[in-house]
Amino acid sequence: MAIQIYLEDVLKEKKMTSKDLCALINITEANLSILRSGKAKGVRFGTINKICYYLNCEIGDILKFDGNLEEEENESN
Amino acid sequence: MKPKTLFLILSVEATLCVFALIIYGTLQQAYTAIIAFPFTQIATGLRALSLSGSIGNIIALLIYVSVSLLPAIYLCFRMARNNHKQEDLLLVLLSILLFVALYLMINPAYMNDMFATSDVVLMGKISLGATLYAIIIGYIVFRCLRKFVVSEITNLLDYLKMLLMLMYFILIYKIFGEGINGLISNINTLKAGNTEMSSMMTTTYFFLAIRFALYTLQPALTIAIIFFVNQLIDVLKNDRYSDDVICKANQLSGLCKKSVVLMILSYILINVSQLLMGKYLLDSHYTTEIPLFSMLLVLVVLLLSKYFAEGKALKNDNDMFI
Numbered sequence: 001m002a003i004q005i006y007l008e009d010v011l012k013e014k015k016m017t018s019k020d021l022c023a024l025i026n027i028t029e030a031n032l033s034i035l036r037s038g039k040a041k042g043v044r045f046g047t048i049n050k051i052c053y054y055l056n057c058e059i060g061d062i063l064k065f066d067g068n069l070e071e072e073e074n075e076s077n
Numbered sequence: 078m079k080p081k082t083l084f085l086i087l088s089v090e091a092t093l094c095v096f097a098l099i100i101y102g103t104l105q106q107a108y109t110a111i112i113a114f115p116f117t118q119i120a121t122g123l124r125a126l127s128l129s130g131s132i133g134n135i136i137a138l139l140i141y142v143s144v145s146l147l148p149a150i151y152l153c154f155r156m157a158r159n160n161h162k163q164e165d166l167l168l169v170l171l172s173i174l175l176f177v178a179l180y181l182m183i184n185p186a187y188m189n190d191m192f193a194t195s196d197v198v199l200m201g202k203i204s205l206g207a208t209l210y211a212i213i214i215g216y217i218v219f220r221c222l223r224k225f226v227v228s229e230i231t232n233l234l235d236y237l238k239m240l241l242m243l244m245y246f247i248l249i250y251k252i253f254g255e256g257i258n259g260l261i262s263n264i265n266t267l268k269a270g271n272t273e274m275s276s277m278m279t280t281t282y283f284f285l286a287i288r289f290a291l292y293t294l295q296p297a298l299t300i301a302i303i304f305f306v307n308q309l310i311d312v313l314k315n316d317r318y319s320d321d322v323i324c325k326a327n328q329l330s331g332l333c334k335k336s337v338v339l340m341i342l343s344y345i346l347i348n349v350s351q352l353l354m355g356k357y358l359l360d361s362h363y364t365t366e367i368p369l370f371s372m373l374l375v376l377v378v379l380l381l382s383k384y385f386a387e388g389k390a391l392k393n394d395n396d397m398f399i
Contacts, residue, residue: 042398
């Protein structure tokens with residue numbers, strides 16, 4: 001995926017478990033797992049807002065662009 | 078409702094239809110007996126009570142006024158709860174008509190100036206009974222429509238199941254009431270026109286039975302379709318985005334298509350058979366029908382299947398948005 005998810009790293013840095021984060025931002029662990037694994041097709045602004053608020057981080061700490069277009073990445077794979 | 082229970086209830090209805098035909102001879106006579114019930118019986122009771130003496134007359138008058146005012150009293154009850162709507166005006170009309178209808182049924186001599194037919198009393202009872210039921214049914218329908226508009230999806234699905242249950246009863250009546258009535262009528266007409274029994278009569282009776290079977294084919298197939306629709310409604314209530322919904326919808330569309338094909342083939346078969354056997358038939362009836370309603374049903378069900386599949390795909394997509 002062209003947009004890389006670094007949520008795992010931020011959780012370790014902030015010393016918070018995914019279970020605690022789920023309880024704070026009010027999503028299920030299954031959904032958070034989809035996000036962490038990079039299988040999510042999108043993230044709502046509201047969810048990003050809550051994650052950044054409770055982890056006290058920037059959007060760029062969680063989401064990074066790897067420089068490719070998603071179609072091209074799929075072709076090269 | 079369990080299929081066995083449904084089958085039992087519909088069997089009882091079918092039996093009652095046949096009994097009604099046996100007792101009354103024709104559907105028209107059965108209709109005549111039923112349409113004025115219970116108004117005729119109430120009127121007969123009130124007349125007997127009124128003629129029994131002065132106290133009986135007073136009691137009869139009180140019962141007459143009470144029964145006639147029942148719809149108006151119900152309207153007052155709804156107004157007191159600030160729950161009345163436009164359709165409640167029909168309750169006023171119903172009360173007025175009850176006053177008139179019961180009075181005329183108690184004193185049938187006053188019907189003489191109302192109708193031009195020979196049997197004025199019978200015509201009067203049928204007319205008054207039919208009009209009263211038309212108003213009652215109209216009021217119930219308006220109330221139902223109002224309830225439908227404000228209901229949630231789950232409740233709407235329940236109401237749909239109730240209406241489909243009514244459809245079962247109507248279709249059973251079509252088969253065992255109208256169908257058998259038509260068959261008996263055709264047999265009697267054939268007998269009246271042909272007094273001697275011959276091989277042609279036997280062949281004609283056979284084709285009358287075939288035509289009866291053809292007549293009952295469409296309602297029978299509709300019953301099967303309604304059964305599948307009920308199953309679809311059950312899975313929709315459970316989870317409208319499940320694979321079961323798409324599966325049931327596809328099964329239903331398949332059944333609808335098969336029913337159209339079966340009906341068309343039956344029409345062709347009976348017409349060709351009668352054409353070939355024309356020399357031996359005293360009575361024949363050719364069917365040329367476009368099964369428009371059935372085709373519309375196929376299209377609607379196919380569209381619904383596709384909408385359900387699209388809805389599920391959209392939900393799956395939406396679930397991937399965190």
